[in-house]
Amino acid sequence: MLHSHGVRRPLARPTIDVAIVLSIAFGILAGAAGYWGVIRSPELVRAPDDAAVIAAARTVPRGRILDRTGSVLARNKADAYGELYRVYAGPAISQVVGYASRQYGEAGLERAFDAELSGLAGDPLTDALGKFGTDRYDPRDLTLSISYDLQKAAVRELGSRRGAVVMLDPRTGEVLALASTPTYDASAIANPATSQAAFAELQDDPSQPLLPRATLGRYVPGSVFKIVTAIAGLGSGAITPATTYKEQPGAERNGLLVDGFRVRDGHHLFTGSTPLDLVSATEVSCNIWYALTGLKTGGANLVAYAQRMGFGSALPFDLPTAASQVTNGTGNQPGGFLDDVELANAAYGQAETFVTPLQMALVAATVANRGELMRPRLVTSTKGQRGGVRTIPAATMGRVIPVDAAQAITAAMVQAVEGPFGQQFTSGAKVGGITTAGKSGTAQLGGSGEPHSWFIGFAPAANPSVAIAVLVEQGGRGGEVAAPIAGRLMARYLAGTP
Amino acid sequence: MALGTPRAVEAPGLPRILGPIRPRARWNELRLLGLVAVTLVVGSLSLGATLSGRFGLYDARGLAIYLGALLVAHLAQVLAGRRTDQVLLPAVALLGGVSLLLMERLPQDLVVQTFFGRTFGLADVQLTWLVCAIGVATTLGIVVRSDSWLRRYKYTWAAAGVGLLLLTFVLGTEINGQRLTLQVGPLSGQPSELLKVILVVFLAGYLSENRGLLVEQDTRVGPLRLPPVPYLAPMVAMWAIALGIVVVQRDLGAALLFFGVFLALVYAATGRISLVLIGIVLFLLGSAAMANLFEHVRTRIDVWLDPFGDPLGSGYQVIQALHAFARGGLLGMGLGGGLPMIAGRPPIPEIHTDFPLAALGEELGIVGVVAILGIYLVIVQRGLRIGVAAADDFRSLLAIGLALVIGIQAFIIAAGNLEVLPLTGVTLPFISYGGSSLMANALVIGLLLALSDKGVEPPPPPGVLPRWRRLARRGAA
Numbered sequence: 001m002l003h004s005h006g007v008r009r010p011l012a013r014p015t016i017d018v019a020i021v022l023s024i025a026f027g028i029l030a031g032a033a034g035y036w037g038v039i040r041s042p043e044l045v046r047a048p049d050d051a052a053v054i055a056a057a058r059t060v061p062r063g064r065i066l067d068r069t070g071s072v073l074a075r076n077k078a079d080a081y082g083e084l085y086r087v088y089a090g091p092a093i094s095q096v097v098g099y100a101s102r103q104y105g106e107a108g109l110e111r112a113f114d115a116e117l118s119g120l121a122g123d124p125l126t127d128a129l130g131k132f133g134t135d136r137y138d139p140r141d142l143t144l145s146i147s148y149d150l151q152k153a154a155v156r157e158l159g160s161r162r163g164a165v166v167m168l169d170p171r172t173g174e175v176l177a178l179a180s181t182p183t184y185d186a187s188a189i190a191n192p193a194t195s196q197a198a199f200a201e202l203q204d205d206p207s208q209p210l211l212p213r214a215t216l217g218r219y220v221p222g223s224v225f226k227i228v229t230a231i232a233g234l235g236s237g238a239i240t241p242a243t244t245y246k247e248q249p250g251a252e253r254n255g256l257l258v259d260g261f262r263v264r265d266g267h268h269l270f271t272g273s274t275p276l277d278l279v280s281a282t283e284v285s286c287n288i289w290y291a292l293t294g295l296k297t298g299g300a301n302l303v304a305y306a307q308r309m310g311f312g313s314a315l316p317f318d319l320p321t322a323a324s325q326v327t328n329g330t331g332n333q334p335g336g337f338l339d340d341v342e343l344a345n346a347a348y349g350q351a352e353t354f355v356t357p358l359q360m361a362l363v364a365a366t367v368a369n370r371g372e373l374m375r376p377r378l379v380t381s382t383k384g385q386r387g388g389v390r391t392i393p394a395a396t397m398g399r400v401i402p403v404d405a406a407q408a409i410t411a412a413m414v415q416a417v418e419g420p421f422g423q424q425f426t427s428g429a430k431v432g433g434i435t436t437a438g439k440s441g442t443a444q445l446g447g448s449g450e451p452h453s454w455f456i457g458f459a460p461a462a463n464p465s466v467a468i469a470v471l472v473e474q475g476g477r478g479g480e481v482a483a484p485i486a487g488r489l490m491a492r493y494l495a496g497t498p
Numbered sequence: 499m500a501l502g503t504p505r506a507v508e509a510p511g512l513p514r515i516l517g518p519i520r521p522r523a524r525w526n527e528l529r530l531l532g533l534v535a536v537t538l539v540v541g542s543l544s545l546g547a548t549l550s551g552r553f554g555l556y557d558a559r560g561l562a563i564y565l566g567a568l569l570v571a572h573l574a575q576v577l578a579g580r581r582t583d584q585v586l587l588p589a590v591a592l593l594g595g596v597s598l599l600l601m602e603r604l605p606q607d608l609v610v611q612t613f614f615g616r617t618f619g620l621a622d623v624q625l626t627w628l629v630c631a632i633g634v635a636t637t638l639g640i641v642v643r644s645d646s647w648l649r650r651y652k653y654t655w656a657a658a659g660v661g662l663l664l665l666t667f668v669l670g671t672e673i674n675g676q677r678l679t680l681q682v683g684p685l686s687g688q689p690s691e692l693l694k695v696i697l698v699v700f701l702a703g704y705l706s707e708n709r710g711l712l713v714e715q716d717t718r719v720g721p722l723r724l725p726p727v728p729y730l731a732p733m734v735a736m737w738a739i740a741l742g743i744v745v746v747q748r749d750l751g752a753a754l755l756f757f758g759v760f761l762a763l764v765y766a767a768t769g770r771i772s773l774v775l776i777g778i779v780l781f782l783l784g785s786a787a788m789a790n791l792f793e794h795v796r797t798r799i800d801v802w803l804d805p806f807g808d809p810l811g812s813g814y815q816v817i818q819a820l821h822a823f824a825r826g827g828l829l830g831m832g833l834g835g836g837l838p839m840i841a842g843r844p845p846i847p848e849i850h851t852d853f854p855l856a857a858l859g860e861e862l863g864i865v866g867v868v869a870i871l872g873i874y875l876v877i878v879q880r881g882l883r884i885g886v887a888a889a890d891d892f893r894s895l896l897a898i899g900l901a902l903v904i905g906i907q908a909f910i911i912a913a914g915n916l917e918v919l920p921l922t923g924v925t926l927p928f929i930s931y932g933g934s935s936l937m938a939n940a941l942v943i944g945l946l947l948a949l950s951d952k953g954v955e956p957p958p959p960p961g962v963l964p965r966w967r968r969l970a971r972r973g974a975a
Contacts, residue, residue, distance in 0.1 A: 011894050012886045014769040018762050018898075019882055022905050026875055029909065030868045032916035036823040037864045044824035049809055051818060051845030052825055055838035 046120050056118055056137055058083045058102070063117040063139040063384070065097055065109065067148040068174075073097050074110070079192055086110070086190035089148060091183045092155040095212040096146060096319070096378065099186040103195050108186075108212070109142065109378065112318055116140040116382050140384040145174035145377065153492055154179035157485045162207060163453075163472040164214035166361035167489060170458060170467040172394040173365070173374030176493065178358070180213040215321045218354040219471060222443030222478065224454045225349025226290045227363050227409065228326075229297065230278065232305035234405035238297040241408040244275035245292045256288050261341045263291045282412035282439065283419040287348045294347020299335030302326060302347070308400045309362055309373055316397070317358070318378040324359040328352045350444060361469035364456040367413065367437070368464035371406035373397040413437035414461045417483075426455070428484030431491045435461040438486065440478030450474040455482035459490050466493050522579040524572065530588035531572055535565050538595040541833055545603055548834030556834075557602050560625050564598055567629045571636040578640040583884060583950035589876050590635065590943055593928035594628045596870065600854055601625075601931060603834050603861075605843070608850050609931060620850060620931065627933045631940035638944025645949075649892050652703030659696035662689040663739075667746045690743065690752040691925075691938035694907075695945075697756055698763070698899035705767040706891035712768045737777070741784045748794055751910055751922030757781055758906045763899045767891075802920035818845045819856035819915050823867075830863025837861070850931040852923055855915045871912065874927070877943075878905035884950045897949045900942045 036044070044050060061084055065074035073093050076084045086100050098108015106114055119137030145168075154165035158181040167177040182205075188198035202210050211217060233239040247256070249272070255262030264287075274280075281289035294302060306312070306326045315321040326346055329336030337343045345351035358376065366373045375395040383389045416422040417429045417438045426440045438457025445451060453475030458467040468486045475481040538561060545556035555561060568591050575582065598621065606619030618626070648655070666689050705712070743753045761777045764770075788795045797812050805813045805820065822845070825836060837844050837857060846853045859867045881901020888894040904927050911930075914921035925935040 011766060011891070011898075014766045015882050015886055015898055017769075018766050018902070019879065021762075022878060022902070022909070023875065025909050025913075026871050028918060029871055029912050029916055030864075032913075032918050033823060033859060033864045033867045036820050036916065037827050037859065037867075040820070041824040041827050044821050047821070049817070050821045050825070051840060052821075052838045054845075055840050058840075 046115055048114075053118065053120060056120070057100075060084075060119060060137045061139060062086065062100065062110075063119070063141045063382075065117075065142045065144065067144050067146050067151075068176075068380070069147065069149075070143075071148050073144070073146075073148060083192075085192055086187070088186045088190070090152070091185050092152045092179065093146070093148060094183050094186040095180040095214065096144070096151070096178050097186065099189045101189050101195050101199075102192055104189060104199050107210075108319060109144075112320075113142055113379065113382075116142065119384070138384040138386045140382040140387065140390075142379050143381045143383070145169075145172075145176065145380050146178065147176050147493075150177040150489065150493055151179055153177075154485075154489055155181060155183060157489060158472065161472050161475055162213070163470070163475065163482075164217060164357040165471075165485065165489065166214050166357050166469045167493065168361055168365055168376055168467055170365035170368035170374065170464050173376045174380065174394075175376055175378050176466065177489070178212075178214050178378070180211070180215075180217070182207050182209045184209040212319070213471070213473075214357045215317070215319050216356065217471075218322050218324065218356055219452050219454075219473070220443040220445060221349040221353055221355045221360060222441035222452065222454055223285045223287075223349055224360055224363075224439050224441035224456045224469075224478070225353055225355070226282065226285070226347070227367065227413070227439050227456065228306055228309070228311075229290050229294050229302065229347045230282070230409050230412065231309075231363070231366065231401050231405070232302045233293045233297040234278075234408060235305050235401040236297055236301040238301065239278070239293055241278040241411075243293070243296075244277050245289060246275055248275055248286070248288050248292060249273040251288045252286075256291055256344070258291070258295070258344045259340050263288065263341075263344050278408060279412045279415050282409075283415040283422040285416070285425055285440070290348040291344035294343050295340055297347075299327070299333050299337040299343045301335075302343070303335035305400065308398065309366055310359055310397065311355075315356075315358060315362070315376065317376050321358060322356050324355040326353055349441060357469045357471045360454070360456050360471075361467055364438075364458050364469060365467040366400045367406050367409045368458035368467045369406075370403045371401040372399045410437050410461055413439055413457065416440070417457065425479040426483040427479055429455060429457060429479075429487040431459045431487055431494060434459050434491075434494060436487070436490065437461040437464075438483065440483050442476075442478045445474070450476050451478075453481035454478045455486045457486055457490070459494060466490055520579040521577050522581065524576055524584050527572055527575070527584035527587060530585065531568055531591060534568070534588050534592045534595060537592065538565070538599065541596070541599045545599055545833045548832055549603060556599075557621065560598060560602060560621060563625060564595060564628060567632050571632050574636055575640060580640060580951045582639050582947045583880055585880050586877065586943055586946060586950075587632075587635070587639075589873050589880070590928055590939075591632070593870070593873055594631070596858065597854070597929040597931075598625060598628060599833060600857055600861075600929070601850065604837075604850055604857070605839075608844075623933075624931050627936045630933075631928075631936040634937060634940040635944040635947065638941065639947025642945065642948035643951075645893060645896070648699050648896070649703060652700045655696045656700040659693050659700070660739075662693060662696075663743070663746070665689070687934040687937075688932070689934075690747065690749060691934040692941075694752070694755060694759070694903050695900070695938055695941050698759065698896065698903055701760060701763050702892050702895035702899055705763060706895050709767050709891060712764075712773075713770065734780075737780050737784065741788065748792070749923065750795065750798060750920070751914075751924030754910050754919075754922055755903070755907050755924055758910070759899060759902050762902050762906065763895060766885075766898050767895055798920040798922070802917065805917060815846050815848060815853065816917065816921055819853050820917060822846070822853075822856040822860040823864075823916070826860040826863045826866075828864050830859070830861050830866055833861050835861060851925060852911070852921070852930075853915055854926050854929045854931075855912050858929075859915075870929075871908070874905055874908040877901065880950075881905075881946050884946055888949060893949055897946060900946050900949075903942055904939065 061076045064072055067073055073089045074097050075087055077087045078084055088097060096108060098106060098110040100106045100110040117139060119139035150167060154177045158165065158179060163181055165177055165179040168175045184202050188194045255264040276286050276289050303326050311324045311326055313323050327336050327342060331338035333339060342351045346353050362373060362376060375397050379392055381389055381391045414435055414437045417426050417436045426438060429438045430436045436457060436459040438455060441454030443452040443454060453472040455470045455478055458464040468490055470482040470486045472481050542555045542561050546554045549556060571587060601624040602621040604620055606621060609620045609623055611618050611623050743749050761774050765774050789799055801813045801816055805816045807813060809817050825831060837860060846856060849857050858870060878901045881897055885894045885897035888897055907924050908927055910922060911924045911926045913919035925932055927939045
């Protein structure tokens with residue numbers, strides 16, 4: 001065959017094949033468009049590196065943040081170029097609200113609720129409809145349970161000392177004040193003109209003003225931890241309110257021998273040789289009685305009851321929190337204790353026990369709310385132009401102990417504040433005219449430093465509407481430093497501050 | 499096998515520009531162009547409402563010039579009276595119009611060119627090229643009545659193509675790590691756009707001559723039944739050229755396009771799937787080698803496999819494109835409603851050349867993307883129809899190849915935008931900004947129009963081969 005010319009071979013068949021392959025290829029493209037535009041869309045359009053999110057941060061006004069009375073904690077202001085930046089009510093609230101800065105990103109609630117505040121967290125339906133409007137974003141205002149007045153008072157009380165105050169309503173879990181000192185000026189970080197200098201200065205500050213101590217600081221609790229031991233002992237049935245230990249009075253003088261190690265106590269020689277029960281041991285803050293209770297309750301129960309109140313993991317909260325611990329958990333004994341010595345010391349808050357102030361406020365709130373712990377929360381409702389108001393309801397973290405056990409501990413904590421001996425330990429915690437319950441703590445740090453000063457409590461004892469935890473870093477004796485702060489703040493709240 | 503007496507050899511005919519004028523109405527084209535005009539006016543109104551906040555055309559002057567050019571193109575074809583395809587021009591006109599609307603709403607300083615002391619922005623330059631493209635396509639569709647200038651000189655064209663490639667290699671300027679642009683005086687262009695047309699012309703010539711042999715003769719290599727080895731040479735040469743383009747120009751997209759068109763055309767001509775499979779294996783082997791040898795190839799592939807691995811570095815543009823599709827969703831943000839500016843810049847720096855589909859995906863949604871992809875398929879379908887109905891193998895393969903160039907190029911860049919394939923820098927035909935791209939694609943459409951007019955001049959009779967080819971044939975047989 002010399003040429004193929006002239007012999008028409010059907011080109012049509014393979015050409016149709018090519019057309020089919022190309023059509024399938026284009027079908028795959030349409031499928032890919034659907035995948036990115038519909039299936040992956042909800043996730044991508046909210047991602048922080050989405051161009052619309054970045055652009056919106058500069059032009060769309062963020063939602064405001066309000067306290068429980070409607071007082072504005074965070075609002076927007078336009079710079080010389082018309083781009084917006086945040087202005088905050090004052091340094092007292094910085095550790096809660098945080099900041100939103102173009103250079104340094106977000107912290108605090110500004111970070112945790114970024115999607116709501118920037119208006120990207122609509123539900124799919126309103127999002128779809130919003131696309132056809134002129135304004136795509138629906139920034140939401142946040143209303144907090146915080147009372148800015150109380151917050152300011154708490155920061156004032158702490159003054160130049162480093163510390164934290166947590167106040168909450170035990171019935172609803174609403175956090176009323178969440179103060180950490182030293183605090184900082186969040187407005188200076190948010191303002192583009194000053195942010196760089198302000199941020200650099202804060203990062204170099206050795207007192208760590210950027211650290212929200214109330215939620216992320218972990219401290220040796222000292223005697224305030226005895227309330228956890230009491231909860232575990234009564235809850236597990238290991239003790240009753242009437243439990244006494246006959247070896248206890250003697251051990252006051254010579255120390256309690258545990259595994260060859262002497263647990264010593266020296267506070268209350270004046271109780272003489274009377275064996276103490278729950279109420280009197282709490283009143284005089286008897287380390288020996290609580291060590292014996294811890295040993296009787298057992299490490300497993302102590303850790304388990306602590307976990308019911310949130311120990312062992314980050315708390316379910318609107319802000320990031322550090323996990324509190326009863327023990328390192330490295331030992332082989334039940335609960336992860338190394339030995340009985342560690343357990344006995346942990347029972348009065350002096351071993352490998354580290355807690356956040358927020359966690360200790362929850363311990364007080366558990367007792368205050370008759371054994372049931374409410375989930376702590378800051379944001380009570382959000383409100384958008386299109387989406388309307390969305391209320392975030394109270395939620396329980398579960399019952400920790402029965403009501404009668406909680407009432408027995410309440411009685412002990414009332415005695416610790418109002419009893420004849422208790423008054424000596426916790427001078428100033430009492431709210432005038434109102435029965436007050438509480439427990440002070442003086443956490444020895446070893447070495448020569450001053451101890452951490454602690455107080456947890458609640459009022460009125462019969463029907464508590466406020467629970468509190470106060471920590472002053474290396475502040476001295478709990479009864480002398482933390483307790484009066486707590487007393488004044490609770491009095492202020494109960495007098496109708498909010 | 500001789501078929502009758504060969505006719506006298508005609509001299510290669512020059513394009514016949516002037517003939518008797520016998521106007522012929524083109525109602526389908528007019529109706530479709532009317533639809534295109536309505537679509538573009540609505541688009542421009544939408545753009546105006548979004549960007550300037552009032553009811554009115556966004557850039558009435560630009561739109562008027564564009565629609566005017568379309569009307570002139572239509573009337574010129576009516577007057578010329580040829581029976582050419584009536585769907586191609588409206589389809590291309592819609593894509594070009596979408597391009598015009600897109601370029602109008604992007605920041606105009608993405609491209610600034612100064613001619614005769616006047617400065618032109620993105621939309622002005624693109625509009626100029628669009629009008630030129632319509633002019634070129636229409637002129638070719640009217641004027642070209644003979645294919646002999648392509649048919650006879652295919653090796654000359656091939657040589658010119660290789661020369662162009664070499665010229666780019668020697669004289670080309672490097673932009674973004676790719677050596678794609680050839681600058682001659684004030685004019686610059688991307689030769690690979692022209693090269694793809696030359697490639698199709700050469701392949702159509704080569705395959706139409708050798709189809710019979712490629713189809714009917716076998717060489718057995720193990721279990722494979724292959725065409726005679728000498729006829730595989732062009733395939734190997736193509737493979738080498740495609741890889742050469744990657745090496746020399748660092749242009750993955752062009753290599754993929756050339757090789758894809760080559761394989762599709764070989765299959766269309768021979769119907770032999772084995773050739774395609776060998777080609778794909780060769781291409782994959784070559785790609786693997788390239789990925790090992792060249793950093794820029796590996797980077798593209800890494801980004802394709804895990805775009806979110808380096809979100810602020812190499813993956814940035816690809817991720818931002820995916821975000822654009824995500825923001826668009828099903829119905830899109832509306833023309834002018836998308837593409838948030840960050841400090842006055844669009845989020846995707848190369849949006850007007852490499853990512854126009856992402857921009858359209860954001861503003862017109864999946865619905866718009868699918869519609870645009872559909873228009874490309876319409877163009878391909880018209881081209882393939884023209885090919886199958888053409889009078890001889892050369893014209894068939896030429897039309898099929900030209901149609902596939904548009905279709906495969908659109909697929910490659912759309913797939914790159916959508917993470918279906920690694921991103922390669924080819925343009926989206928008729929939509930991307932760029933003179934070279936528009937001119938080359940106008941050439942494709944012009945040739946398709948000309949080929950669609952059956953029987954104006956019959957193909958040359960069989961057996962008319964250059965003397966040296968005849969001798970080579972005898973030797974092979």
